[in-house]
Amino acid sequence: MDAWVHGDFLCRNYILNGLSDTLYNVYSSVKTARALWESLEKKYKTEDAGLKKFIVGKFLEFKMVDSKIVMNQVQEFQMILHDLHAEGMTLNESFQVAAMIEKLQPLWKDFKNYLKHKRKEMGLEDLIVRLRIEEDNRLSEMKSERLQIEAKANLMEQNGNTSNKRKRVDYKPKRGRLK
Numbered sequence: 001m002d003a004w005v006h007g008d009f010l011c012r013n014y015i016l017n018g019l020s021d022t023l024y025n026v027y028s029s030v031k032t033a034r035a036l037w038e039s040l041e042k043k044y045k046t047e048d049a050g051l052k053k054f055i056v057g058k059f060l061e062f063k064m065v066d067s068k069i070v071m072n073q074v075q076e077f078q079m080i081l082h083d084l085h086a087e088g089m090t091l092n093e094s095f096q097v098a099a100m101i102e103k104l105q106p107l108w109k110d111f112k113n114y115l116k117h118k119r120k121e122m123g124l125e126d127l128i129v130r131l132r133i134e135e136d137n138r139l140s141e142m143k144s145e146r147l148q149i150e151a152k153a154n155l156m157e158q159n160g161n162t163s164n165k166r167k168r169v170d171y172k173p174k175r176g177r178l179k
Contacts, residue, residue: 008033015040055083064105070135074128077103097127108134 011033016024030036059080064073081096091099104112111134115127122130 012036052087052089055080055087056089059084059099062103064103064108066105066107070105070108071132073105074100074131093124094121096124097122100124100127 012030015033015036016028019027027036027039030039062077062080064070064077077100081091084091101112101115115122115130
C-alpha cells in the first residue's frame with residue numbers, strides 16, 4: 001500500500017509540476033493522480049472538439065484574395081489542411097485539389113475554368129506547381145506591360161517637352177511714355 005501511495009504522490013506532483021502557476025493553484029487540491037488526470041483530460045478534450053470546429057470553420061471560410069501573392073495563400077491553405085489532418089480529419093486528395101481550385105481569387109477565373117475542365121486527375125503537388133508557373137507568368141506579363149507603359153510615357157514626355165515650353169520674349173518698354 002505504501003508503494004501505491006508513494007507512486008500516486010510522485011505521479012500527481014509530476015503532473016502538477018507541468019502546469020502553470022494559476023492552473024497549479026486550481027488543481028493542487030485534487031487528491032489523486034487519477035482524479036487529476038481525468039479532470040484535466042475532460043477539460044482539454046472538450047477544447048479539442050472546439051478546436052476541430054474552429055479549423056473546419058477556417059477551411060470553409062478561406063478564400064484567396066487578389067491583394068496577396070497566390071503562393072503565400074496556397075501555403076496558408078496547406079497549413080489549414082495540415083491542421084485538419086493533425087486533428088484526425090483527413091480529406092481525399094482530389095477533394096483538396098478541387099477545394100483549392102474553387103478558392104482561387106476572382107482575377108484567376110479563366111485559369112480556374114481551365115483547371116476545372118481538365119480531364120486528367122491532378123494531384124495537390126501538381127496543382128501547386130501549375131499555380132506557381134501561372135503566377136510567375138502573370139507577374140512577368142505585368143512587369144513587361146508596366147515597362148511598355150513607362151517607355152510610352154517617357155516618349156510622350158520627351159516629344160511634348162519642346163512644344164510646351166514658353167518662348168522667351170525680350171520685352172523692352174517704349175521710352176517716352178512715362179510722365
